[in-house]
Amino acid sequence: MFRPLAVFIGARYTRAKRRNHYISFISLTSMLGLALGVLAMIVVLSVMNGFQKEMRVRILGLVPHAGIAGLQPLDDWRPLAEAALRHPEVQAVAPLTELEGMLSYKGSMQPIQVQGIDPQEEPKVSIVGEHMQQGHLDALIPGEFGVVIGEITARRFSLQVGDRLTLIVPELSDTPGGITPRMQRLTVVGIFKVGAELDGSLALIHMADAAHLQHWQSGQVQGIRLAMKDLYQAPQVAARIAAELGSGYRASDWTQTQGSLFSAMKMEKTMIGLLLLLIVAVAAFNIIATLIMVVADKGADIAILRTLGATPRQIMAIFMVQGTVIGSVGTLVGAVLGVLAALNVSELVGWLERFSGQRILSSDVYFVSYLPSDLQALDVLLICTAAFVLSFLATLYPSWRAAQIEPAEALRYE
Structure with missing residues (x-):
């Protein structure tokens, strides 16, 4: 050759x-x-x-890939979910209400992000049910004010299932300060561990209890969270859905909270x-x-x-x-x-x-x-x-x- x-x-x-x-x-x-x-x-x-x-x-399996929230509380989230599911990029939908507050236990306090969820719908969009160390999501029952906390929070306060702690959320008022604290006693019904910072900054309650804390009707929610087939399409898809629904809705996605990480x-x-x-x-x-x-x-x-x-x-x-x-x-x-x-x-x-x-x-x-x-x-x-x-x-x-x-x-x- x-x-x-x-x-x-x-x-x-x-x-x-x-x-x-x-x-x-x-x-x-x-x-x-x-x-x-x-x-x-x-x-x-x-x-x-x-x-x-x-x-x-672990992180994006716990935080919403994207969210569609109303400028006013939603009386029924299901029509909004049906509209979102018509998009082929959307894999699943669940209701969500988010609050910011402080957890207090025996004089110790820490900031916390509270999510009001539906325990039956949450496993469709979140992996939290797969990482429960104690208790179950089904233990979140409307009116009983149960809470599921992360392992870091539980270790910091030395909490176990059945312990009670206090949630403090800010509330607008007519007082000169403009904001007064609203307190609610919660019972720990579950502890999760995904092995990330969210174990110390996230807590879950029932969406009806979240509505009570917001002075809403029992069935009202803030919006819905979306699980996407492609995470990197979340910003475009969420913006498109919000635009189709009209000016009464706003979109959010994981890049706004976890993008820097x-x-x-x-x-x-x-x-x-x-x-x-x-x-x-x-x-x-x-x-x-x-x-x-x-x-x-x-x-x-x-x-x-x-x-x-x-x-x-x-x-x-x-x-x-x-x-x-x-x-x-x-x-x-x-x-x-x-x-x-x-x-x-x-x-x-x-x-x-x-x-x-x-x-x-x-x-x-x-x-x-x-x-x-x-x-x-x-x-x-x-x-x-x-x-x-x-x-x-x-x-x-x-x-x-x-x-x-x-x-x-x-x-x-x-």
């Missing part, structure tokens, strides 16, 4: 046993360094993707990826050193090829092929090992914990007790492309130096 001269000689140089073992060692080191860099980038970015996925599932996580992934890319860059510099030594070692061979009619461009291509082969093999090995490690990192960490007897991720400190991993094909493609491009660029200068060798000068002392 016909092969270009540069490809034939460059590939032969790569697999040939060199007389200079030091050059062979540097070449192997370059290849291993590149493989290590690609391996590290794939594993680390996959773990970061796993943590982002866990945060997205996920933007920070995305920026963190980008910066760590760039830092890890330095490992690949160092390996690429090793390729430069390897090729410069090979060029010095093969000076006589280059001169002979030039006298036989090889052009400077062909000489340059020979060493570019050699360096590219080194980079390609290192990138391929690193990609294969990185994919295997990313797919099995949870099991590897679990084995390490059992072997050492130490917990690497404790559920008391972190929101997950295992190391999550989410391998994404686009990340692998970008990493391999960056490694290949860097290794290719590393071949340019040594190859150019090889093309500048004069046959007479190289053969003078041979």
Whole structure:
């Protein structure tokens, strides 16, 4: 099979046993360094993707993806829900009333966001029912003023199911101050834990009890919350639904409350990826050193090829092929090992914990007790492309130096 001269000689140089073992060692080191860099980038970015996925599932599984609220309390939320469900992007709907207040227990206080929910409809749009440590959502009964609190709140106040605490909400009044506190005794009927900050800032009560606190009718609610098929379509879909319903409704979505958190996580992934890319860059510099030594070692061979009619461009291509082969093999090995490690990192960490007897991720400190991993094909493609491009660029200068060798000068002392 016909092969270009540069490809034939460059590939032969790569697999040939060199007389200079030091050059062979540097070449192997370059290849291993590149493989290590690609391996590290794939594993680390996959773990970061796993943590982002866990945060997205836990936080956005608890807060509304989007909401449609009326400027006035809604007497019946079901017609509004039917209008929202006509949009194919909307997966489920549930009623919602939101309040801001303070929880008080034995002299201790903390701010809290209270959501008035329907326990029968809430599992359609929220994962809170799947993360109950004590009690059940069904224990929220109208008129009994039960409350479901997060694990952090329960731990802070040393609360258990059956304990009673006080909710303080602001209320507009005709007094000179304009606002007076309204107090309501609540009974803890459940404790949830999703492993995020919401465990210490969110509480759930029945929507009828929320209406009572707002001086509304028993069946009135503030609006509805929407569960979306695609989270990133929530702002556009919610705005479109509110516009179709008229000027008496306003839209909200998760980007207004949690957008900064996920933007920070995305920026963190980008910066760590760039830092890890330095490992690949160092390996690429090793390729430069390897090729410069090979060029010095093969000076006589280059001169002979030039006298036989090889052009400077062909000489340059020979060493570019050699360096590219080194980079390609290192990138391929690193990609294969990185994919295997990313797919099995949870099991590897679990084995390490059992072997050492130490917990690497404790559920008391972190929101997950295992190391999550989410391998994404686009990340692998970008990493391999960056490694290949860097290794290719590393071949340019040594190859150019090889093309500048004069046959007479190289053969003078041979």
